[in-house]
Amino acid sequence: MANVLWLQGGACSGNTMSFLNAEEPTVVDLVTDFGINILWHPSIGLEIGAQVNDLLKDIIAGKVTMDILVFEGTIIQGPNGTGTMNYFAERPMKDWVKELAAVAGYVVAIGDCATWGGIPAVDPNPSDSVGMQFFKKHKGGFLGIDFVSKGGLPVINIPGCPAHPDWITQILVAISTGRIGDVLIDEYHRPRTFFTDFTQTGCTNVVNFANKIDGGFGKRGNGCLFYEVGCRGPMTRSSCNKILWNRQSSKTRANHPCLGCTEPGFPHNDLVKGSVFKTMRYLGVPDDTPTGNSKIGYMLRAGFEKTLGVLEGAAGITKAFNEGSK
């Protein structure tokens, strides 16, 4: 049994929409079968007006237990630290969050905005947005480096733009069923169970990555998107190709480069010219090399593979295995 309060700051509601896509369990199953009691949620909560205001005050006063505070969206601090670019129930949202986080059993940040700032925090960050306990790669964020909730954990970060519904539901269920001890978190406070492997783990293009075969848009082949169109699958920790999206697919399976949205710093390179759907390079070598490779090591290995591929081609060894078919 767990009481959950879900609030949104500088948000697009995308994580809520993702959450509503949940299957096994569905959102309704969470309520009816898994002991999740949603105290309030901006899109599906029934209470209105002063009922919500009273609820927030009762939680802060300790009259209502809030086991989990879920926050979606950035903490808007602008302008000049006032937070008045985001009023909620007559107060800057950041002031509510500070008081609520202090009484929460666990604090769960959902999506890139809440974890490290996401798109609203891209330069020039017009709303002075930060994440709950990180700002981009830097620990601290809104609640500060030392924040731990009453349950003894710092903010649990479930990144992604949006987060996958299973990542959300499983953490809520782990808390409500007393399994939170099984949730280990990494240096960015992400549950390791979802963010140890890479997006590339399970990608259908992994053989072509190894063989250095280029892919591209609109092509039904099995070329890898890392070399030309900026795929970040080899350096992004996520389970997108292990737990598929909408029960069907993933970006890379649909020939869509991974954007690296579960890593702090998304959107990477702050969307500068030449960084969108293009692999940024210096002297022909990708600026970002797969995690676990030194730049020079990667360059030597990749050069060797490419050269060998050309030689094999010249020797008549067919590459037909990487052609796709309708």
Place this chain on the structure above:
Amino acid sequence: MATLVKELNISPVGRVEGDLDVRVYMENGVVTRAHTQAAMFRGFERIMAGKDPQAGLIVTPRICGICGGSHLYCASSALDTVWKTTLTPNALLLRAIGQATETAQSIPRWFYAIFATDMANKKFANKPLYAEVVKRFSAYVGTSFQKGVTASGRPVEVYALFGGQWPHSSYMVPGGVMCAPTLKDITRAHAIMNQFRKDWLETVWLGCSVERYLEIKTWDQLLAWVDENESQKNSDLGLFIRAGLQFGLDKFGQGVGKYITTGTYLEKDHYNQPTVEGRNAALISRAGFYDGRNYSVFDHMKVKEYVEHSWYETVPGAHPWSEPLPTPVPSQSLHNSDVSGKYSWSKSPRYMEMAAEAGPLARVVINADPGHLAPHQLYDPLFGDIMKQIGPSVFTRVLARMHEAPRNYHYVDQWLRQLDLNGEFYIKPEERDGQGFGATEAARGALAHWIEIENGVIKNYQVVAPTTWNVGPNDASGQAGPIEAALTGIEIEDESDPVEVGMVARSFDSCLVCTVHAHDAKSGKTLAKFKL
């Protein structure tokens, strides 16, 4: 009798996406004036300035997690017009399928999770159909609630087959789409859409076949359809029509009576060389304006945005291509806002200087125009007649939203059949500088992007969203926005539970969270407070 003045604090109303406050001035329980306040600022247009020309493909879907595919449709289209791309029929079909499946998702999700739970409000407890409404539409436990919310996930599974995931894919790119589907994808997509039809659309919602429903052409035929058999009468649509009329939902929330659409679904063989000028003629669901008497074809050059009452430095009303990037000024909480000055983060878009309602009701009104019609375009007379017979209201707006589900299903089915697996999906374009325009109909209404690229980076990016049309504050001439107008005149029966205000705001599917304040219409002072 003395004038009875009340102040209500509904803060927030909820079940409206985002942050919205509304101040309502009331006299004897009747709203005399309303002001809408968008209460959150992120500054997306500022974020995009100076960035990669394709930044909008990643950034704009994340303006709104509910209409992300619609933003992508606009962002890719705007770049198509600047870069003078060539779009293959497959590319146009796959983009239209993305748009249509996103909208299909929104229809049941909005109806059950956001709107219909209000029909189970105690305000209607003395109505004969109340017990049945509670049984079906109550949150979480209603017999149709879980079916509808679960079914809403199906259409976006089709989106994920082609886009990788929903929400927040960027699979539509200038020159086409990223994906190149195979036979497996087409077969699965058909199967998933059939599941949507069999699990909810025909069995729960209509009580008849999609084909039978689409035969309805007039209000009288719709009423006759309800009574035709038990299956239709007891379907969720049958119940909504009977209960909606019995509960009086057709009696409030009229609005400004002017309607705007930017149109959507570019026909596969009519927009292969995208241009701003060629767009209207290539649409299936038409772009138009209806002023209450006459229809005209939409012209994006007639759109202007005003910021007199918005928290940005005041500049003259301007077309989005000529608008400066907004410069924020200090904001206030609703309680401290002066509505004679600036009071919202939303701008006020106007068409030929007029406020206009965007949304499904606008779409069905424009698509009932017998003129301005090409053979590939949609003509559906039903709401032309409904507007004559019963006029606009909360009821009509909801009916319009739900009316789109069967046609949407039909379109996706047809477009999947037209995909040519031997054809191309993407033609790499050449990057250029220039001005572009892209638009669509998001589930909740007209959505348009204007872009200017200079020296290979974004110089100006302007987005006018459906909620901007609907929820914008007064303009320079004091003309109210559509939701402000729709709230005016409503009667609030129980000031401790003003469900009518919520129903009006939710009937527009506002992408905001509401807070409503009511003030003395004469002195503007707070006279009494009622805790809910």
